[in-house]
Amino acid sequence: MDELTPRDSEYGLEKAAAESAPILDQSAGSFFKQLLGFWVTFAAQFRKVNTVQYPEEKEATAERFHGRHQLNRHPDGLEKCIGCELCAWACPADAIYVEGGDNTPDEQYSPGERYGKVYQINYLRCVFCGLCIEACPTRALTMTNEYELADDSRRKLIFEKEDLLAPLRQGMLMPPHPMYPDSTDTTYYKGEVPGSHPSQEPTTNV
Amino acid sequence: MSTEITSDVEMITVVIDGFDVTVPKGTLVIRAAEKLGIQIPRFCDHPLLSPAGACRQCLVDIEINGRAFPKPQASCTIPVENGMIVKTQLTSEVADKAQKGIMELLLINHPLDCPVCDKGGECPLQNQAMSNGRESTRYEGVKRTYEKPTAISSQVLLDRERCVLCARCTRFSEEIAGDPFITLNERGALQQVGIYEKDPFLSYFSGNTVQICPVGALTGASYRFRSRPFDLVSTPSACEHCASGCAMRTDVRRGKTLRRLAGEDAEVNEEWNCDKGRWAFKYISSKERVASPMVRGADGELHEASWPEALAAAAAGLKGKRAGVLVGGRSTIEDSYAYAKFARVALGTNDIDFRARLHSDEEAAFLASIATRINVSYRDLDKADHVVLIDFEPEDESPIIFLRLYKQVRKRSLTITTIAPLASRGSEKLGATVLSDLSKVSGLTEKSVILVGERAAETMGRFTAVSTLAKSSGAKLAWVPRRAGEVGALIAGAIGNLLPGGRPVGDASARVDIQSAWGVESLPTKAGKATWEILEATTDGRINAVVVGGVDPLDVSAEALGQLLDTETFVLSLEISHSAITAIADVVLPVAAVSEKSGSFINWEGRPRFFEKAIADSLTRSDTRILSALADEMGTPINLPSAKAVAKELQAIGKWDGAAASAPDVSPISLPVPDAAHATLHSWRQLLDLGTLQAGEENLAGTARPAQVVISKSRAEALGVGEGDAVTVSTARGSITAPAHIGAIDDSAVWLPRNSNGSQCIANLGAASGLVVKVAKA
Numbered sequence: 001m002d003e004l005t006p007r008d009s010e011y012g013l014e015k016a017a018a019e020s021a022p023i024l025d026q027s028a029g030s031f032f033k034q035l036l037g038f039w040v041t042f043a044a045q046f047r048k049v050n051t052v053q054y055p056e057e058k059e060a061t062a063e064r065f066h067g068r069h070q071l072n073r074h075p076d077g078l079e080k081c082i083g084c085e086l087c088a089w090a091c092p093a094d095a096i097y098v099e100g101g102d103n104t105p106d107e108q109y110s111p112g113e114r115y116g117k118v119y120q121i122n123y124l125r126c127v128f129c130g131l132c133i134e135a136c137p138t139r140a141l142t143m144t145n146e147y148e149l150a151d152d153s154r155r156k157l158i159f160e161k162e163d164l165l166a167p168l169r170q171g172m173l174m175p176p177h178p179m180y181p182d183s184t185d186t187t188y189y190k191g192e193v194p195g196s197h198p199s200q201e202p203t204t205n206v
Numbered sequence: 207m208s209t210e211i212t213s214d215v216e217m218i219t220v221v222i223d224g225f226d227v228t229v230p231k232g233t234l235v236i237r238a239a240e241k242l243g244i245q246i247p248r249f250c251d252h253p254l255l256s257p258a259g260a261c262r263q264c265l266v267d268i269e270i271n272g273r274a275f276p277k278p279q280a281s282c283t284i285p286v287e288n289g290m291i292v293k294t295q296l297t298s299e300v301a302d303k304a305q306k307g308i309m310e311l312l313l314i315n316h317p318l319d320c321p322v323c324d325k326g327g328e329c330p331l332q333n334q335a336m337s338n339g340r341e342s343t344r345y346e347g348v349k350r351t352y353e354k355p356t357a358i359s360s361q362v363l364l365d366r367e368r369c370v371l372c373a374r375c376t377r378f379s380e381e382i383a384g385d386p387f388i389t390l391n392e393r394g395a396l397q398q399v400g401i402y403e404k405d406p407f408l409s410y411f412s413g414n415t416v417q418i419c420p421v422g423a424l425t426g427a428s429y430r431f432r433s434r435p436f437d438l439v440s441t442p443s444a445c446e447h448c449a450s451g452c453a454m455r456t457d458v459r460r461g462k463t464l465r466r467l468a469g470e471d472a473e474v475n476e477e478w479n480c481d482k483g484r485w486a487f488k489y490i491s492s493k494e495r496v497a498s499p500m501v502r503g504a505d506g507e508l509h510e511a512s513w514p515e516a517l518a519a520a521a522a523g524l525k526g527k528r529a530g531v532l533v534g535g536r537s538t539i540e541d542s543y544a545y546a547k548f549a550r551v552a553l554g555t556n557d558i559d560f561r562a563r564l565h566s567d568e569e570a571a572f573l574a575s576i577a578t579r580i581n582v583s584y585r586d587l588d589k590a591d592h593v594v595l596i597d598f599e600p601e602d603e604s605p606i607i608f609l610r611l612y613k614q615v616r617k618r619s620l621t622i623t624t625i626a627p628l629a630s631r632g633s634e635k636l637g638a639t640v641l642s643d644l645s646k647v648s649g650l651t652e653k654s655v656i657l658v659g660e661r662a663a664e665t666m667g668r669f670t671a672v673s674t675l676a677k678s679s680g681a682k683l684a685w686v687p688r689r690a691g692e693v694g695a696l697i698a699g700a701i702g703n704l705l706p707g708g709r710p711v712g713d714a715s716a717r718v719d720i721q722s723a724w725g726v727e728s729l730p731t732k733a734g735k736a737t738w739e740i741l742e743a744t745t746d747g748r749i750n751a752v753v754v755g756g757v758d759p760l761d762v763s764a765e766a767l768g769q770l771l772d773t774e775t776f777v778l779s780l781e782i783s784h785s786a787i788t789a790i791a792d793v794v795l796p797v798a799a800v801s802e803k804s805g806s807f808i809n810w811e812g813r814p815r816f817f818e819k820a821i822a823d824s825l826t827r828s829d830t831r832i833l834s835a836l837a838d839e840m841g842t843p844i845n846l847p848s849a850k851a852v853a854k855e856l857q858a859i860g861k862w863d864g865a866a867a868s869a870p871d872v873s874p875i876s877l878p879v880p881d882a883a884h885a886t887l888h889s890w891r892q893l894l895d896l897g898t899l900q901a902g903e904e905n906l907a908g909t910a911r912p913a914q915v916v917i918s919k920s921r922a923e924a925l926g927v928g929e930g931d932a933v934t935v936s937t938a939r940g941s942i943t944a945p946a947h948i949g950a951i952d953d954s955a956v957w958l959p960r961n962s963n964g965s966q967c968i969a970n971l972g973a974a975s976g977l978v979v980k981v982a983k984a
Contacts, residue, residue, distance in 0.1 A: 112322060
């Protein structure tokens with residue numbers, strides 16, 4: 001110890017050093033004392049295991065876990081996204097890119113005039129803060145609990161609209177298709193559209 | 207609002223929110239408050255439109271000499287008075303409450319569909335609802351709804367739900383553009399903006415209504431749902447379409463131009479521009495763009511090549527040849543200068559001409575005489591006592607001049623005389639006296655302005671007569687070409703008889719100036735050929751190589767392309783997009799469009815209009831850069847690596863201070879008088895037509911004026927046709943059939959649009975003016 005090295009006492013560590021000093025008990029009973037030390041290890045075998053055998057075993061996340069985004073659909077399958085870019089505006093990481101598009105009578109993707117033509121989320125940038133979800137005026141964008149977002153290239157981590165769109169559930173039709181008969185965008189937002197109507201189904205040319 | 211400081215105006219001091227402010231008599235309260243930096247919310251108020259007091263958002267408390275108005279007053283309609291004390295929303299609770307009340311009423315029927323509205327993010331209603339509105343709505347009723355949107359023209363969409371009835375659009379159309387096609391219909395809660403069903407909103411200036419709409423009621427069809435303001439990178443720019451020289455703003459998202467707006471320049475375009483300048487920019491992203499240099503191979507086909515290969519091929523093709531240079535009228539002054547220097551230094555010739563249109567030697571002489579004296583400005587138009595338009599239709603050929611003239615016509619009934627074959631719609635709006643002959647013009651003073659258009663070259667002796675008239679009357683004379691680059695090209699010396707700065711080629715001391723500036727030992731002394739002579743010379747081998755900038759051969763003559771095609775002439779094309787010239791060229795070099803480079807245009811006033819590169823990461827190169835590289839390859843460097851280098855050189859060279867060339871002296875020739883079945887053809891290009899730079903913008907093309915054959919009443923009777931009946935105009939080459947319009951035109955004349963859909967005079971008839979054509983009922 002040279003003069004310049006601070007002593008343990010100067011840090012208030014003298015006591016701690018004394019406590020952690022090795023036990024130098026050479027008596028016959030010390031063998032059992034040492035076995036006693038393994039009791040914790042032994043007892044742990046019978047405790048509940050916390051380790052999960054991921055990826056063979058997967059556990060559910062917390063209910064409100066911020067995972068991959070999803071673009072939701074109305075009950076008839078039309079997209080809720082109107083391409084307003086408010087999510088992109090809210091995003092602190094500049095991870096979202098949106099281009100709006102014009103719904104036409106022949107190609108209707110969402111109720112009303114406007115739909116999201118291009119929708120990309122860059123998961124290399126996303127910080128899963130959820131501000132985009134708060135900004136969304138139509139509840140089109142929500143987050144799922146999916147967390148497995150690792151991949152081996154940049155390209156694959158920029159999710160396109162088709163990667164983000166919710167799957168078609170029962171009663172939903174794949175857009176583009178016309179709006180529910182006698183409905184307006186307001187009817188859709190109020191949740192008054194029950195599901196798809198036969199008139200919305202594509203006419204197939206046989 | 208005039209920015210001119212005149213001392214004889216009475217100044218008035220008023221107190222606004224406890225601060226004194228002194229403003230000229232007649233200033234509105236809202237503007238006096240602005241001077242103090244006090245922002246009163248407003249929608250209908252616009253400094254360039256007459257006060258309307260339509261939206262009531264700008265209510266303030268006013269007291270004059272101790273007598274207060276019983277209720278808050280609209281500050282956008284009340285001029286300041288002595289002893290006035292104004293309390294805005296900042297100091298008066300009454301005013302603040304009144305403004306919040308108005309905002310609440312405006313929002314009652316507003317759909318609040320900001321997420322789908324194009325204006326969202328740059329909307330005065332959105333902003334002022336935040337700054338001067340209530341926190342939350344109290345309205346629980348059902349909002350008034352309309353069908354949305356309705357198209358009031360192919361390029362302007364109206365969403366009546368969003369409208370706050372400020373009447374900015376209707377006032378603009380009536381007061382500024384003179385096209386009152388749009389109006390407020392109905393009254394009360396049902397009041398709405400509408401169009402006359404019989405008269406579609408075919409205004410050349412309709413885009414301005416979109417820009418000044420304070421809500422998202424009027425939106426442009428081409429920009430609909432494209433972007434949000436925070437996505438856009440805005441660059442101040444200049445318009446490349448005509449010689450008016452509008453200041454512009456170019457908005458780019460990820461390397462793609464999404465919209466262009468009128469910039470503010472009180473001296474030039476005020477805050478307006480025309481629809482062509484606003485919407486015709488799709489040519490930049492056209493699929494027809496030349497993507498890489500191309501060289502014609504042994505198989506006769508063009509093949510993509512690397513830059514070094516293409517430059518080597520171009521240099522080999524030009525070296526030792528007798529070359530001519532056709533610049534085209536759309537170059538920046540920097541690029542024109544590069545062409546001018548390239549022709550003289552690398553090609554050793556004065557055979558260069560920027561005029562890719564009908565032109566004459568008389569015009570070249572006229573241009574030489576005015577090249578150093580381009581000094582008339584928009585301000586002179588404002589102050590003029592009489593404006594004479596010669597072979598010039600401002601509404602079609604330089605729309606901002608039209609707006610400036612129309613403003614003076616409305617304000618003080620400015621006298622306008624036009625030398626034209628017929629009264630066009632523009633002339634009618636200006637209340638112009640239409641004369642067929644220049645010699646009938648009288649009453650010109652030193653305050654008068656003569657504006658002569660490029661079409662004067664189509665009448666022999668016209669430029670001579672114009673020069674004489676300007677000299678004898680003392681009136682100011684300005685030349686207004688149609689294309690943006692022509693004045694700059696003239697100053698840069700991209701014409702056979704002038705060197706840069708307006709120096710006559712024939713003058714030895716002028717040549718010495720340029721020789722020393724360029725560091726060359728000699729310059730060609732013989733005045734160069736005009737465009738038509740260059741083309742003709744290619745047929746007999748007097749010229750065996752041409753460098754072609756942005757030129758459409760059909761603008762020059764019906765034979766121009768054939769003249770280049772049939773011979774062994776080496777053709778080097780510097781082009782933006784594939785064209786008739788690139789199809790026959792031996793080497794094609796792709797050049798940058800205006801938004802991809804920096805530079806400047808010179809407008810008709812001689813005012814430089816600088817612009818910066820709007821698309822920052824564009825890899826295309828300017829003509830200047832390419833010509834400089836080519837000159838290096840040829841071993842005769844012109845040392846112009848960038849537009850900046852050109853600007854420096856041009857400044858160092860300066861204007862010619864010697865004697866200007868004398869005005870032309872050409873006597874008019876008498877044209878054959880057609881018989882009853884024939885007529886003399888007249889035409890000009892309409893603002894919106896089949897021009898190359900308007901390609902790809904269908905919404906804009908939808909508002910182009912349809913082609914019409916204008917005939918006189920007596921001819922219509924003789925032919926037995928009525929308004930709208932089809933009439934065929936034909937020559938030996940071909941014919942044009944279009945609906946007839948019976949107008950105030952000379953009995954011996956017929957008028958057609960020069961390059962519109964269904965009427966392309968040079969392509970269809972082989973000529974554009976002066977020709978005797980057959981007119982018959984179709």
